[in-house]
Amino acid sequence: MHRECEEKILAKIRPESEEKDQIFKIADDLVSAVDKSGIAKGMVAGSVARDTWVSGDRDLDIFMLFSPSLPREELEEKGLFLAREIALSFNGKIVEKYAEHPYINANIRGYDVDLVPCYAVSDASKIQSAVDRTPFHTRYMKEKIVSLSDDVLLLKQFSKSCGVYGSDQMTGGFAGYLCEILIAYYGGFFECINAASKWHPGIVIDIEKHQAKEFDDPLVVIDPVDPKRNVAASLSATRMYEFSEYARGYLKNPSCEFFRAKKREIFLRSEFSEKINERETIFYGISFDTPGVIPDVIVPQLKKSASSVTALLERNNFAINRSGYFMGNKKSLLLFELLYDTLPVIERRQGPPVWEEENSEKFISKHLGQTFSGPYIREGKYYVEIKRRHSTAESLFNSDDFKQSGLGKHVKKSILDEYQILKNSDCWTEEFSEFLYEFITKISPLSEILLDADKKR
Amino acid sequence: MHRECEEKILAKIRPESEEKDQIFKIADDLVSAVDKSGIAKGMVAGSVARDTWVSGDRDLDIFMLFSPSLPREELEEKGLFLAREIALSFNGKIVEKYAEHPYINANIRGYDVDLVPCYAVSDASKIQSAVDRTPFHTRYMKEKIVSLSDDVLLLKQFSKSCGVYGSDQMTGGFAGYLCEILIAYYGGFFECINAASKWHPGIVIDIEKHQAKEFDDPLVVIDPVDPKRNVAASLSATRMYEFSEYARGYLKNPSCEFFRAKKREIFLRSEFSEKINERETIFYGISFDTPGVIPDVIVPQLKKSASSVTALLERNNFAINRSGYFMGNKKSLLLFELLYDTLPVIERRQGPPVWEEENSEKFISKHLGQTFSGPYIREGKYYVEIKRRHSTAESLFNSDDFKQSGLGKHVKKSILDEYQILKNSDCWTEEFSEFLYEFITKISPLSEILLDADKKR
Structure with a gap:
């Protein structure tokens, strides 16, 4: 039964010979151009090399293998120069990119081509940077996967x-x-x-x-x-x-x-607002310019920031349903869904254990007469109930406590420059709308399919 | 310097010879009465035996030592009978009480006298119940403490x-x-x-x-x-x-x-109300008839109940500042100070790990289409966001979840009979007022003295 469906899908996603011929042609041309330079050997890598690309994908990885005796600096210099020259000779639109070291990305005849310099090491254990490993992957997989x-x-x-x-x-x-x-x-x-x-x-x-x-x-x-x-x-x-x-x-x-590819949903501000009303929770968004660094650097920082701020909110007694983060081209967003955003004026704070004499004296004389309750002792430790630091989430987001809360390096820099505190439907912008839709309607891939099937019935 | 103050205090709390003569006289009379019975030997225990009672204390412990060969049942029967006879012969007002086994408490000539039957065992390691240990304490301490x-x-x-x-x-x-x-x-x-x-x-x-x-x-x-x-x-x-x-x-x-003995404060309902307003928290009291069992049985049950209900509130996302409990003669109280008492309609619930296939299927089919969000997967486990069980603390206190939340045995019985949910200043009754005062103004003994000294300055 499953074969039937798979054959149907394969008929759609298996590249036809025309598509194959086209991509192999340009791949061959690029490899030849590298070979002709005399300083490096060209090699097709990635899914094109293994015949495992899905029809319509237009990614092409060309590796340029240099001698391992070349110093690193020269590899980068000569590699970039050669890549740029080749791309130009194919009338490519060039962007310089960085992974462990720089490479050239170019749009050539409608293909998204990466021209990546690396070392032609003799053994995978001798690689000098992660990209040197790719030719070994290609050689290994080409054989293994041929019939699959x-x-x-x-x-x-x-x-x-x-x-x-x-x-x-x-x-x-x-x-x-x-x-x-x-x-x-x-x-x-x-x-x-x-x-x-x-x-x-x-x-x-x-x-x-x-x-x-x-x-x-x-x-x-x-x-x-x-x-x-x-x-x-x-x-x-x-x-x-x-x-x-x-x-x-x-x-x-x-x-x-x-x-089936998922269809992207349009999610209007009014729909977002309606969902918030249904949930009765309170959304806070921190919006700021997306730092100009590659996504693989920024995204972990956003993740870390969201989790640091969640911990900060919880330390301040604000209960969170869920948090999230999104990196847009222009703006990035940290999102927090709170169960409430206002708290009573009192806050309980823990002091030192009674047996730490000096700390205890300091604690008592700091707080004596200044509290709602305490200093009192519970299970050997001092406590006081004093004026709360942040009675509203807004006060917390405006404070230094927020700015110093363990945001990632680039995220922090951008936030210190400028940030907006957005509440409820104000979190919505067109750039964030798809993320907000997925945040609110969060569902597992299987549940989504089952739910769709139910609806169709 | 400290000797000066201590002498002053001793002059007040050391019993004078008249007080001593009086108490020793009645103690001797009671011991003789026990001895005369021929079936037990009398012994003064407690602070009177050691000359360590504070002037004005009127507690007197008389132990009646029976032969260890007497079966337990007979000891209880004969012991109670003898104690009652002696108390009556002294015109005492009698109450039967229970510790590990029954004894007689009597008001005799203005003294609060306990007449306690026990076994005259030869060695402390051979005691049959906790009261048998007391004569050993008395003998040991009499010697040790004579000059102190x-x-x-x-x-x-x-x-x-x-x-x-x-x-x-x-x-x-x-x-x-x-x-x-x-x-x-x-x-x-x-x-x-x-x-x-x-x-x-x-x-x-x-x-x-x-x-x-x-x-x-x-x-x-x-x-x-x-x-x-x-x-x-x-x-x-x-x-x-x-x-x-x-x-x-x-x-x-x-x-x-x-x-100095602490003075008891009068705490009016209006003062309690004012304190609550200052704190901005929300007080909930659960009030019910104090079960008719000895305090040393009820108090641990109240403690357990307060901590079980605190855990229940927290599981339901209500944050607590502090909880307390009080056993009055008529009514007992469980008290909870909440940071808020209303929550949004949604609640996140954790489901099984994805790799538990059967549980996962049950969880999905139970919740599919019935949620605000989910079922979704986070770190290998299912979650749903569904209608909250209790959106208000009041709903929780009215629910079976509360009644089944691990209240102590007698406390639960009394609560199942009838209980009141009191909010804010309605928690106040005259019986509870002193407890409420101490709850609200909670302060360590030293801090209280330092604060008083500050005020006097």
């Missing part, structure tokens, strides 16, 4: 539809290479889905049986070309188990819905 | 003034026997105060160096006649450290104030 490319395509499409495809920090999901390893390990799409539906903490996948390091990530997938690396390190527990439940749902009811 | 009775008097008065005298459950303080051991161990009142001012967790006092059991009570004082018993077992950490800070305060400034 349809299965990889299905898994990629399935993961995309589930919302868990992509190893960037915002997604925290499955990289293309990870999908390929899973298919190689389990032996096919259906076998992989079957296994994933039973995933639980402690799963280790070690295709080469050469693990040389312990990891406490939710899923451990040892890199076949590097025994000390977990390919699934950036996979979050949330995404891992969203995938697992989605797999379980598909096994129960193998419908094409599980491969 | 003034010191014991000072310590008792000091503890009373500090509010920590009495080993009943409501006080959780220092028993008279414990005061005597402390004086015997440290060698005097001043030495005891000096040591107590430095108390910290882990203090063990073992006058006979024969400890045969480990305790994790705040203070461990091994009974000189029973190596497996902690005499300070009923002393709470709060009382222990209130005493310790009070001792420290006295050493710094040895004033007679430290021996």
Whole structure:
């Protein structure tokens, strides 16, 4: 039954020969251009090299392998120069980008091409930077996956539809290479889905049986070309188990819905306002200019900031339902859904234990006569009930306590420049609307499909 | 300097010879009456036997020692019969009371006399019930304390003034026997105060160096006649450290104030209401008939109930500043000071981990389409945001959740009969007023003295 649906999907996502010919042609041309330079050897990497790209994807990775004897600085200089020259000779629109070292991204004949300089090391254990590992991945996978490319395509499409495809920090999901390893390990799409539906903490996948390091990530997938690396390190527990439940749902009811791309919802300010009224909670947003650094640096900072501010709110007795964060092109948002935003004037504070004589004396003389209650003793420690520091969430968000609350480096800098405290429907902007929709209607991928099916009935 | 003040106090609290003669006379008469029965031997116990009662105390303990060969049932029967006969022959007003077994309490010539049957065992290790231990305490202490009775008097008065005298459950303080051991161990009142001012967790006092059991009570004082018993077992950490800070305060400034009985404050409903308004918190009281069982059974139940209901409130997202409990003659009270008493309609609930397949399916199908958000996955577990069970504290207090929340046995029975939910100033009754005053103006004994001194200046 599931084969039927999978064949239908494959017919849509498997690139036709025309698409293949086109992409191989431009790939060949670029590799030749690198070879012709005489200073580096060209190599196609990524899904194009393994014949595992989903029809319509227009990403192309060209690696330029330099001699390992070249000093790092020269590699960067010569590599960038060559990449730029080649891109220009193909009339590409050029952007310089940075991972561990700089590379060139160019739009060439409608393809999104990365031209990445790296070292042609003889052995994966001798790599000097993460990109040097990629040619080994390509060589390893090319062989392993040759008869399983349809299965990889299905898994990629399935993961995309589930919302868990992509190893960037915002997604925290499955990289293309990870999908390929899973298919190689389990032996096919259906076998992989079957296994994933039973995933639980402690799963280790070690295709080469050469693990040389312990990891406490939710899923451990040892890199076949590097025994000390977990390919699934950036996979979050949330995404891992969203995938697992989605797999379980598909096994129960193998419908094409599980491969369908999600439609983006338009979410109006008035709808957001209505939802807030229904929930009776109070939303606070902290909005500020998105720092001009790559997303994989900013997103972890946003995550850290949201969790620091949540802790700060809780320390100040404001109870939170949920928090979230979003990085837009222009503005970023930290979002907090509170159960209430006003508190009584009194606040209980803990003092030293009675047996610390000096601290106790200081504490008593600081507070004596200045309290609502206390200093009093409970279980050997002093307490006082004094005027609360922040009686409203607004006061807290306006305070130095907020600004010094462990925001990430770039996030803090941008917030110190300027930030807006937004309340309830004022949190809505067009840029934030999709994020707000997902925050409010938060639902697991399988539940969403089941709910849609219910509605159609 | 401190001797001066102590002499002044002793002059007030040391019984004069007239008071002594009177009490010894009646004690002798009662002992003779026991002896004359021919079936038991009489013995004076308690502070009268050790000459350590504070002038004006009118408590008298007469023990009736029966042969250990007597079966328990017969001891109870004959003991009660003899005690009642003696009390009647002294024209006493009789009340039958229960500790581990029954005894007679009688008002005889203005004295509060306990007539307690027990076994005259040959060795403290052979006691059959706790009261059998008392004659050993009396014999042991009589010798130890003979030259230190003034010191014991000072310590008792000091503890009373500090509010920590009495080993009943409501006080959780220092028993008279414990005061005597402390004086015997440290060698005097001043030495005891000096040591107590430095108390910290882990203090063990073992006058006979024969400890045969480990305790994790705040203070461990091994009974000189029973190596497996902690005499300070009923002393709470709060009382222990209130005493310790009070001792420290006295050493710094040895004033007679430290021996002065606290004056009881009148606290009007209007004053209570004003305090609540100042604090901006919300008070809820649960009032019900005090169960007709001895305080040492009820008080721990009230304590347990207050802490169970606090946990229930917190599980339901109501934040508490403080809770308390009070046992009056007619009514008892559980008191909760809340930071707010109304919550939004939504509530987040945790579900099973995704890898528990059956539970996950049940959870999804139970909640699908019935939520504000979810079912969604976070870190491998399901969550839903659904209609809150109790949006107001009032709803919670009216619910079965409250009635089934781990109230003590007798407390629960009385509450199931009938209870009132009182809010803010309605918590006030004359019976509760003193407790409410202490709850609101909660302050450590030393802080209170320092504050009074400040005011007088």
